[in-house]
Amino acid sequence: MDAKDRRILALLERDARSGYGDIGAAVGLAASSVHDRVRKLEKQGLIKGYRAVIDHEAAGLPITAIVSLALRPSSPTDIPGKIAEFPQVESCYSVAGDNSYALVVRAGSTKELEELVDGLRNKLEVITRSTIVLSTPFEHRPLLPAR
Numbered sequence: 001m002d003a004k005d006r007r008i009l010a011l012l013e014r015d016a017r018s019g020y021g022d023i024g025a026a027v028g029l030a031a032s033s034v035h036d037r038v039r040k041l042e043k044q045g046l047i048k049g050y051r052a053v054i055d056h057e058a059a060g061l062p063i064t065a066i067v068s069l070a071l072r073p074s075s076p077t078d079i080p081g082k083i084a085e086f087p088q089v090e091s092c093y094s095v096a097g098d099n100s101y102a103l104v105v106r107a108g109s110t111k112e113l114e115e116l117v118d119g120l121r122n123k124l125e126v127i128t129r130s131t132i133v134l135s136t137p138f139e140h141r142p143l144l145p146a147r
Contacts, residue, residue: 001046004029008037009046010144016050053140061106063113064133068099069126082124088116099129 007027011018020031020038027034041047056064069079076082079101083092091104103120107113110132117128 001041001044005037005041005046006144008034009041010142012038012047013142013144056106060108063107063110064136065105065107065113066131066133067103067105067117067120068095068129068131069101069103069120069124070098070129071100072125072127074125076124079124079126083120085123086116086119088112 004027008023011023011026020034023029024031024034029037038047056062071079080092080094083089083101083103086105088105088107089103090106093102094100095102105113105116107116113130113132117130120126121128
């Protein structure tokens with residue numbers, strides 16, 4: 001991966017709908033060369049996918065929470081697989097510290113969040129700690145420099 005590939009990644013991270021021609025103009029390559037490079041970056045696993053950024057509140061999921069899970073001796077071994085069965089869980093992180101996992105969850109109401117947390121406790125035999133997000137100053141911030 002060279003400097004042009006890094007620049008292409010940065011531009012796609014900011015706007016994955018950018019056209020190859022626009023990216024090419026920004027990095028000094030023909031659109032066909034950008035297309036070839038993007039395909040190679042995808043095959044190498046540097047680009048894992050493309051997604052839409054959803055307004056969860058407008059989509060009926062106004063509650064965002066971070067739910068931490070602490071395991072017990074009775075907890076099952078395949079925790080991530082069992083967590084994936086809960087459709088409200090957007091992300092699952094294995095973490096170091098007092099807890100073993102941190103989840104980002106979306107819910108339509110606090111009642112739905114409570115039911116989700118109860119379900120996690122019952123199915124996974126874990127101790128939970130929930131933090132409700134009050135506001136989101138930024139999310140999905142591009143990390144690669146655009147220069």
